[in-house]
Amino acid sequence: MTTIHEVAQAAGVSISTVSYALSGKRPISEKTRRRIEEAALTLGYQPDAGARMLAGRRTHIFALTEPLRADTHAPTHMAFVLATAVAARRRGYDILLLTDEQTSEGMNRVTASNLVDAILVLDVAPDDERAAIARSIRTPTIFIGIPDDAHGLTCVDLDFDAAGRIAVDRLADAGHERLTLLGQTEVAYRKSNFPRRLLHGVEDRALERGVSIDWVTTGASATDAVAVREAAASALDHGHRAFIVHSVDDVHEALLSVFADRGLRVGRDVSVVSAAASFDTSTLSVPVDTIPLIPQQSCELAVELAVRRLEDGESTTGIHLLPPEYRSAGSIAPPG
Amino acid sequence: MTTIHEVAQAAGVSISTVSYALSGKRPISEKTRRRIEEAALTLGYQPDAGARMLAGRRTHIFALTEPLRADTHAPTHMAFVLATAVAARRRGYDILLLTDEQTSEGMNRVTASNLVDAILVLDVAPDDERAAIARSIRTPTIFIGIPDDAHGLTCVDLDFDAAGRIAVDRLADAGHERLTLLGQTEVAYRKSNFPRRLLHGVEDRALERGVSIDWVTTGASATDAVAVREAAASALDHGHRAFIVHSVDDVHEALLSVFADRGLRVGRDVSVVSAAASFDTSTLSVPVDTIPLIPQQSCELAVELAVRRLEDGESTTGIHLLPPEYRSAGSIAPPG
DNA sequence: TTGAAAGCGATACCAA
DNA sequence: TTGGTATCGCTTTCAA
Numbered sequence: 082m083t084t085i086h087e088v089a090q091a092a093g094v095s096i097s098t099v100s101y102a103l104s105g106k107r108p109i110s111e112k113t114r115r116r117i118e119e120a121a122l123t124l125g126y127q128p129d130a131g132a133r134m135l136a137g138r139r140t141h142i143f144a145l146t147e148p149l150r151a152d153t154h155a156p157t158h159m160a161f162v163l164a165t166a167v168a169a170r171r172r173g174y175d176i177l178l179l180t181d182e183q184t185s186e187g188m189n190r191v192t193a194s195n196l197v198d199a200i201l202v203l204d205v206a207p208d209d210e211r212a213a214i215a216r217s218i219r220t221p222t223i224f225i226g227i228p229d230d231a232h233g234l235t236c237v238d239l240d241f242d243a244a245g246r247i248a249v250d251r252l253a254d255a256g257h258e259r260l261t262l263l264g265q266t267e268v269a270y271r272k273s274n275f276p277r278r279l280l281h282g283v284e285d286r287a288l289e290r291g292v293s294i295d296w297v298t299t300g301a302s303a304t305d306a307v308a309v310r311e312a313a314a315s316a317l318d319h320g321h322r323a324f325i326v327h328s329v330d331d332v333h334e335a336l337l338s339v340f341a342d343r344g345l346r347v348g349r350d351v352s353v354v355s356a357a358a359s360f361d362t363s364t365l366s367v368p369v370d371t372i373p374l375i376p377q378q379s380c381e382l383a384v385e386l387a388v389r390r391l392e393d394g395e396s397t398t399g400i401h402l403l404p405p406e407y408r409s410a411g412s413i414a415p416p417g
Numbered sequence: 418m419t420t421i422h423e424v425a426q427a428a429g430v431s432i433s434t435v436s437y438a439l440s441g442k443r444p445i446s447e448k449t450r451r452r453i454e455e456a457a458l459t460l461g462y463q464p465d466a467g468a469r470m471l472a473g474r475r476t477h478i479f480a481l482t483e484p485l486r487a488d489t490h491a492p493t494h495m496a497f498v499l500a501t502a503v504a505a506r507r508r509g510y511d512i513l514l515l516t517d518e519q520t521s522e523g524m525n526r527v528t529a530s531n532l533v534d535a536i537l538v539l540d541v542a543p544d545d546e547r548a549a550i551a552r553s554i555r556t557p558t559i560f561i562g563i564p565d566d567a568h569g570l571t572c573v574d575l576d577f578d579a580a581g582r583i584a585v586d587r588l589a590d591a592g593h594e595r596l597t598l599l600g601q602t603e604v605a606y607r608k609s610n611f612p613r614r615l616l617h618g619v620e621d622r623a624l625e626r627g628v629s630i631d632w633v634t635t636g637a638s639a640t641d642a643v644a645v646r647e648a649a650a651s652a653l654d655h656g657h658r659a660f661i662v663h664s665v666d667d668v669h670e671a672l673l674s675v676f677a678d679r680g681l682r683v684g685r686d687v688s689v690v691s692a693a694a695s696f697d698t699s700t701l702s703v704p705v706d707t708i709p710l711i712p713q714q715s716c717e718l719a720v721e722l723a724v725r726r727l728e729d730g731e732s733t734t735g736i737h738l739l740p741p742e743y744r745s746a747g748s749i750a751p752p753g
Numbered sequence: 754t755t756g757a758a759a760g761c762g763a764t765a766c767c768a769a
Numbered sequence: 770t771t772g773g774t775a776t777c778g779c780t781t782t783c784a785a
Contacts, residue, residue, distance in 0.1 A: 131531060135762080
């Protein structure tokens with residue numbers, strides 16, 4: 082185990098010079114810095130994590146709390162975890178997992194023991210109990226998602242409201258007056274925050290534009306594809322030709338299969354926009370206009386905020402919304 | 418931030434007595450111990466993580482490496498991560514995530530910086546590069562899964578070989594002489610280790626019992642359900658009435674739907690065994706005999722081994738196979 | 754059964 | 770531009 086002393090000795094300097102050279106926290110002459118870096122490299126020096134935490138009161142670890150509920154969409158969730166880990170690592174931070182019951186107990190524990198520099202909160206519920214904890218602890222906490230009461234918190238998320246409005250705008254611009262929103266599962270509208278924000282944006286703008294909205298909740302499992310098909314069929318029978326989909330890939334495919342069955346061509350006979358899909362929509366069997374939910378963006382911003390707060394002392398309190406982006410794929414047509 | 422000094426003062430003892438009382442590493446009189454525990458509790462004392470790492474040489478953190486490939490089945494993967502985190506936490510350890518490129522770089526880094534006490538390896542590939550790294554570092558490493566060359570490693574896994582043999586036995590016992598194995602995706606047989614072990618067990622025992630095996634690989638996505646249906650239909654047309662399924666829930670349902678379409682009753686007209694399913698098979702539309710793959714079991718054993726190695730100095734090298742368990746649900750019938 | 758004190762290996766302050 | 774060193778909070782040996 083290489084220590085800072087060995088590096089100092091190899092480079093012929095003091096340990097404080099090594100520390101400063103490696104952290105860049107004070108100017109070091111170019112040639113001694115190079116000697117030190119070389120010594121550190123050849124010796125495979127990595128500062129001892131414990132010593133660094135103790136002396137520097139910085140752990141270079143972020144906690145990630147994720148309450149893995151049964152209805153959590155695993156692929157989406159994994160994408161967020163992965164994106165967070167990658168973003169954190171790029172800034173020199175590791176991710177410590179806090180699951181389930183640990184959420185509240187764990188947040189307090191890692192704070193009390195100075196195990197982490199900041200806490201990132203995933204899968205935020207409207208009445209999330211972690212909001213209160215975040216306010217009560219000194220550890221900087223960043224929410225990826227927005228609870229109903231975000232007072233005093235730092236939150237990051239896609240602007241689902243705006244995404245909903247944009248989707249309506251595009252379809253209304255094309256001349257559609259009756260839209261169908263294939264939404265998430267019913268439970269998602271209670272336990273999650275973003276579905277209702279998208280719904281709100283959709284309803285809001287629909288009212289402004291004078292178009293009607295049919296809101297249909299969907300199932301998440303493959304067996305529910307039947308229900309989606311029925312809902313779509315019914316909408317078509319009622320003359321609806323414009324669809325906003327805010328759901329998992331299976332629901333998209335179920336909808337597209339109904340079109341195919343009826344010989345309806347997307348972008349010609351029917352119009353579809355996929356809003357805030359977290360999966361790769363380019364793998365859909367038919368190209369569909371998309372307002373993508375990019376986990377990387379939210380997670381990177383969250384990490385960025387945590388780092389700014391820690392390293393620059395900047396206050397980050399407030400809600401940070403990422404503007405949605407519209408990706409056209411030719412799936413919108415006039416009502417015909 | 419409560420320190421050990423404050424606890425010592427509150428309890429009227431020295432800090433070393435507090436340390437020993439809380440760690441239990443040396444006998445403390447009942448009454449002083451109680452005083453100390455009470456003081457620690459009321460003060461909300463949690464030992465400083467950094468100081469503990471530095472002074473002891475134990476971090477109480479496990480690293481978890483997971484190379485999240487594109488073909489990873491997210492729900493299964495999440496179950497393993499969750500099970501590991503829960504098992505670790507129960508023993509007083511936290512989980513640090515090591516993803517992707519970090520796998521090799523990360524394993525070396527956490528070892529060099531003494532960030533973790535042990536490393537748990539998930540999603541093991543046949544030619545896993547982490548095997549070589551595990552051999553080269555001093556940090557105890559436990560594989561959940563078995564690479565082709567497991568020499569010198571500690572591995573934990575379900576005995577897929579035995580699971581395959583049991584499945585064949587049950588069906589052969591019922592009198593079936595022609596079996597169809599609906600397996601995993603093709604890529605899984607190359608990139609993963611366990612599918613081929615199950616296949617091996619099935620083929621092996623089939624040979625011994627003198628029954629024939631048809632091995633069919635499946636897709637994982639919903640769109641591949643069609644292929645599964647065709648394979649099943651073809652098998653039925655050839656007079657096969659016995660199926661072993663080693664795949665995700667969608668494939669199970671696709672198979673069951675073919676039976677339903679033909680009016681074939683599971684456990685009467687056709688026989689089905691689900692082998693090493695990682696999802697909850699009780700949610701299937703029809704009860705099916707199961708040889709479950711229980712992530713909790715593997716993960717708990719892995720954590721248990723790591724702890725034994727760390728705390729008792731016990732050597733754990735070798736392959737630790739969990740015996741499969743057969744759960745009957747009446748889905749096997751004679752060939753009729 | 755308990756206490757005193759020597760580290761553990763960094764960081765960062767105070768000097769030079 | 771660099772060096773010496775107090776310090777972080779705990780674990781553990783050595784004494785009592």
